[in-house]
Amino acid sequence: MSLLIQEVLASDAPMELLLLADPSEDKVRSYLSGSKCFVASSDGAVVGACVAQPLGAGAHELMSIAVQPTHQRSGYGTALLKWVVEFFRKSGASQIEVGTGTFGYQLTFYQKLGFRVTSIDHDFFVNNYAEPIFENGIQHFDMLRLTLRYSDNVA
Ligand SMILES: CC(C)(COP(=O)(O)OP(=O)(O)OC[C@H]1O[C@@H](n2cnc3c(N)ncnc32)[C@H](O)[C@@H]1OP(=O)(O)O)[C@@H](O)C(=O)NCCC(=O)NCCS
Numbered sequence: 001m002s003l004l005i006q007e008v009l010a011s012d013a014p015m016e017l018l019l020l021a022d023p024s025e026d027k028v029r030s031y032l033s034g035s036k037c038f039v040a041s042s043d044g045a046v047v048g049a050c051v052a053q054p055l056g057a058g059a060h061e062l063m064s065i066a067v068q069p070t071h072q073r074s075g076y077g078t079a080l081l082k083w084v085v086e087f088f089r090k091s092g093a094s095q096i097e098v099g100t101g102t103f104g105y106q107l108t109f110y111q112k113l114g115f116r117v118t119s120i121d122h123d124f125f126v127n128n129y130a131e132p133i134f135e136n137g138i139q140h141f142d143m144l145r146l147t148l149r150y151s152d153n154v155a
Helices: 014-023 025-032 076-090 105-111 123-128
Strands: 005-008 036-042 045-056 060-069 095-101 116-121 143-149
Touching: 005 076, 014 025, 014 045, 014 060, 025 045, 025 060, 036 076, 045 076, 060 076, 076 095, 076 105, 095 105, 105 143
Parallel strands: 060 095
Antiparallel strands: 005 036, 036 045, 045 060, 095 143, 116 143
């Protein structure tokens, strides 16, 4: 797998890709300009993207991560997430947070890299999105907040 990962300007963020992770373009645009955007390319084509927003006090929030559907389940998402985790570790960050649904493969995707559940935001997906969000026929209601604390993962 040959993957080039680099930080790009928010204005160059691949919006179509980011919408796979967050269906609201308004929401994506609202956090994009104050965030760092990372893009993964293979053979010159963009295959993945990730956006992280600073929360202050050395914490960052992963706002979005997505891989082109044609390239999913090939390890690109894991490689991109690992790269971003290392990027912030090297920058001296204290932790990375992410919000995700209470079920589905995304939950294990984050946990495999050391993210732990730290809180639950009840009815988040009902209160923050105009349309109900379903996955595998089940409606998403609540959002889990997961945190990777660098002090828990000393190499
Ligand atoms: C989440 C996402 C970025 C993962 O990227 P990826 O390149 O597919 O991930 P990987 O190939 O590294 O696989 C990671 C794990 O997720 C699993 N996985 C990925 N896509 C899956 C799917 N559609 N269904 C079930 N499992 C899936 C893989 O099997 C793998 O599990 P394993 O380690 O047990 O084999 C990608 O699937 C995606 O873009 N999804 C849509 C957007 C999204 O949901 N983003 C996250 C918002 S919280």
